[in-house]
Amino acid sequence: MxxxxxxxxxxxxxxxxxxxxxxxxxxxxxxxxxxxxxxxxxxxxxxxxxxxxxxxxxxxxxxxxxxxWNNFIEAWNRFKMIRIFQNSVIAAGGGVIGQIIVSSMMAYSLSRLNPKGKKVIFASILVSMAVPGIAFLIPRYVFMTNVPILHISALNQWWGLWIPYAVSPFMILVLKNAFDNIPKDLFDAAQVDGASEARMFLTFALPLTSSLIIVLGMIAFVGLWGDFLWPYLILRNGDLQTVPVRLYTLTRSFGQNLFMASSFIAMIPPTIAAIFLSRRIRGGLTF
Amino acid sequence: MIDTAASLSRFKRKTPRRVIWKRQGLAFLFLAPGLILFLLMIWYPTVQTVLFSFQNVGLTGSKGWVGLNNFDRMFGDPQFIIAWRNSIVFVLLSLIMGLAVPIVLALMINEMRRFASVFQLIVYLPALIPSAVGLLIWRLIYQPEQTGILNSMLKLVGLPPQLWLSDPNLAKPLIIVIMTWLSAGGSTLIYLSALREIPVEFLEAAELDGFSPFQRVWYVVLPLISSRIQIMLVLQIIIVAQVFTEPFILTQGGPASATMTPVLEIYNAAFVNSDFGLASAWSVSMLVVLSIFSVIYVWLRREDTGMN
Known part of the structure; x- marks a missing residue:
């Protein structure tokens, strides 16, 4: 510094x-x-x-x-804060886990396994990062609410959030760079010892980048935690709604004082995350 | 002897091919989940938006091709010009009010020797709050009646109460103020890390040459972080042009369509009127305009991502 x-x-x-x-x-x-x-x-x-x-x-x-002070207890109970925090943890947590699994595998392949058409794949990932979200919202909604062939609907289903959340061009690019920076000798030595690619992925690539993955996972978690439009469209059932969606739908249901108390409670977890993340954000983490 | 030689040469010929295919299979096995998701969630739906825009699409799916009907209805709607003009004003206001704020904040925090990390944390706090929650709180702060906290403050200094978000002239700038409150912190951290990468020698040399601190900012620091500023600028244009949650929660497009935006129109067409064809035509208009900025964005990032 x-x-x-x-x-x-x-x-x-x-x-x-x-x-x-x-x-x-x-x-x-x-x-x-x-x-x-x-x-x-x-x-x-x-x-x-x-x-x-x-x-x-x-x-x-x-x-x-x-x-x-009772207002905060009342808000906690009447807004069923435990339930909506739980919902947000399930929605964002599942999304983050999916993102890490899908992105790390893709990044590992692009960094180490030399798939044919690597450049094309890489370029399309980069381009999808810049495609405005509104460009694919409508067909994605039509697709997810009536999945062809399977004839199932994602409405009020966790996978309806997890599947789109698992796509993260940003995480793929950051992890690919991280895998590129692992010394090649490490992999070569492991290869001589007869380790398979899957083994090298699990025992070298992932552990060596674990601190980065934790920071990336936290950034993703907080981002998904705050997502509004997609969960608002998919989670119609009040018992499943996440923090921002539930607070929005309950705006006029209880008194303003209780509403402000619950909003304040809702801001506490992101604030704790901010304390942890504010020193760990680097320029490279901003695609 | 000949047998072994033959089998050896066969072995040599065969093995590399088999290994490559095995490796390719493995490589695509690792890629498969991601590629399928990208295909289903981004690439295919983006193409389908264009196809939908020429069809009559309802809740149950497509009901056939309608040519340019959706586009005729979109261009014929007086809201089309209003929504796009609002979107452009939003972008311009955000560039005037929002772009410089994180740069100035980063420059100031960078000069704080002891309290830098404290201020760094403080400005970052709102960046992680779900924007919907922040907006719901700001909506109460902006209350137009006598009970609103801002109006009470104005009364204290003898100014007349304002309608805030219900005032067509104030609604847009006020929304940009909230957007800046919500997002400036994240950008500030990015600029701060860029400032900390500037070699000390540059600043020392400029100081020896007699540049004042402000001249150093203008002639040394800003040019050095200009590539990052450009990227943030383009990103901001792409994000603000798609502004939705803010007007959706705060104003529903009002007062008198002052905060109506294309994405809000898309939302209403699709999820209020179940007219997915019209919504797709609107999406295509956004896609056409924003793809220009998307191309610039990808081009600006070509070095960070190793694509030359």
Whole structure:
């Protein structure tokens, strides 16, 4: 990290009067940005503590007269938060597992097994990354709600999410690069010892890239956790709906204060994930 | 002796072929699940969108070819121009309001010696929140009545209450503000890692040559991260042109079609009116326009992905 000793300004400049003014200005602006970032958290938290009358009272009341912690318990129970968190974990978790299995196998083949037409396959994966999602939404929906030959519908089925979620050009490209960077000698030595490709894939390629796979899996998990349109179309049954879909469909069912309390609860897991991920995102992880 | 030689030569001739085919079989075995999914979930549906756009497609599937009927109806709809104009305004607003924010944030965080990692985390927090949840909270913040928190704040400083998202002039910029709130953090981290890759010598040399800190940003830093800025710019155009969740949750396209977008039209045609043919015609119009940017995107990334 080159910025350890200097940023755009050197240490000496940083301590000079001009430097101090610039740094002070940046600090002030960043504090202002932090206030804006935290405002919706603060708003949903305090609104969640208010009574249902207090929340519609005109005038500026940043804090509740009296903190009704019970609201959070009530929101937790009435929104069946355990159930919707569970649904989101199943939907996103299954998607991530599918993504890792499918992408790592594909990446391994492209990196090590030299399939015929490798360039064409690679190019089409790259192109699909840039195809706008709306381009294939309608036929995909028609296909998934009435799968030809099998005559089954993905409506209210977990696989209706898992199958499209398992496709990730981004993960394939990142993993291919990672496999390319494993020293070739390792594989050659294993080959001499008589290891099969499947064995090398499972005992070398995957363990050696496991920390990257965990970060990729987390990024994918958080992304799928927040997906809205597809689960909204596929999961019509309220008992199966994921966090964003359920909160959207329940917007007007309970009081605003309870709704804000449940929204605040819903923001806690992604916030924990952000703490873990913020130091691990690198430029290369952004296709 | 001759026997062995013959069998050896046969062995030599045969083995490489068999091994290659076995390896090819293995290679495609590894590729198979992915290729099937790509085919079924992306490539085939994309082609089918084009085919659907020339057919009458309902809930039960295609009811036959209708020529250009879907396109006639799409172009004949006054909403067509409105939705596309809105989409263009959304993109322009997001470039004006959204593009620079993460760059400036990254530059500022990069100069914070001690608190860099704290601010890095803070700006990243909203990026992982499900956008629908963030939008539902912002919808209450933007409440137009007396009870809305923003209107209460305006009253405190003596300004008249606003209609916020119900005001046709304010709706679009306000949606872009939320989009920036939701996504700036992720882009900031990307720019930060690009800034940290800049060789220290470049900055030292510029400083010795008498460049002020701001001149260094303009003449050294920005040119060095310009390739990343270009990629983010194109990506932003592709994403914002397809804006859906924000107007769907916040305004349903209103007030007075001020936030109607092509994707919202597609949603309504397909999932409200079950007119998948018309929805596909709209999708084709998006595909045609956005494929230009998709090509630019792939071209910009050709080096990162080893495709030359």
């Amino acid at each position: 080159s910025s350890a000793n200097r940023g755009i300004m050197s240490d000496i400049e940083w301590r000079s009067p001009t430097g101090r003014i610039i740094v002070g200005g940046c600090l002030l602006l960043l504090l202002l940005v932090s206030v804006i970032v935290f405002f919706p958290y603060f708003f949903s938290f305090t609104a969640g503590l208010k009574t249902s009358l207090e929340i519609v009272r005109p005038g500026l009341h940043l804090f509740p007269d009296k903190a009704n």
